[in-house]
Amino acid sequence: MLEGRIVNLRPQELTDAATMQRWVNDTEVTATLGNRYMWSLAAEEEHLRQRAPKRPSFEEQLFAIKTKEGRHIGNLGLHEITAENRGCDLGIVIGEKDCWSQGYGTDAIVTALRFAFSELNLRRVELHAYADNERGIACYRKCGFVEEARSRQFAFRNGVWRVGVQMGVLRPEFEALHGLKLKEATA
Template identity: 35%
Template sequence: MLQGKKTFLRPLELDDIPIFYQWYNNQNINYWANAAWPLSTMLSEEEIEERFFTPQKDGSRYLILNEEQKPIGTVGYRDVNLPARSAVLFIVIGESDYWNRGYGTDALKVLIDYLFYQWNFHRLSLDLWDGNLRALKAYEKLGFKVEGRLRQARFVLGEYRDGILMGLLRDEYLEHHPPHPPQGI
């Protein structure tokens, strides 16, 4: 298990499927999380299992737990490019009571530390739709920079919206976030 200041990350287990069912069939979560999907996604437990719980060759997904080990969301990476040592991150805090309280930023930091310092990734990126100002702010706090705008690439509640691409390089991150050795060393 990986540990941050407010969150823990652990691999998914099949017992986690019901909570994913709740999060990914929740209109409010989907509105912010992935404007590429219709509201609501109406995924069955079988579809959730196939989509999120089948091991991926080019990425991984983890469960985010709070200080009391309660599941509050999911974070992961996909689209690994081995020669470039890059990947695309994603995150959903599925329990909206935990938004705006630093949990998403902390969980992302845990994953970023892991990917930069343990797996030696060189570049991490993220994308969001232009109305998701909370996500934009959280990613900026970690040092992600806006790298591009995908004009009208998303469709949100009846209108086309721009997608925003953000990127973070290992060296930039290292300047502000030196690695912490695991406790006990």
């Protein structure tokens, strides 16, 4: 378990499928995400089964975001981790809408970035958001991400072409903002 200030990051379990299916079928939650399809419980269970590595691996890190009281409120993933470039893509959803704008997303991302930089030895983490996802972008800025590029007609959602924003954070920038809590070896 990775311990944040107000959330913990735990592995995703097959028993999370029903909760995740509720989020992925909630159009208010998915309005700022890539997903546009309705998911059956069987599809969600299969998705979880397929993505669960036989044993923990470097290439992809999938977490359930839990409050300190143990409520599963969202998911976070570090995807396409490459050793050569020491980078990855971050994705996040806080699926429980009553938990939006309370600092959970920021704490989950800061916790995942600490892990990415101090355990996986990554150098750069990037993410993609719709330019009108103001809450998301405000959250990412607090974590240390800066805007790097914009893509026109990035995605067609709800009848509208959406502009995409790519944001990235480099390890020294994150360290200056949040610290990595690295301990000096004494021997």
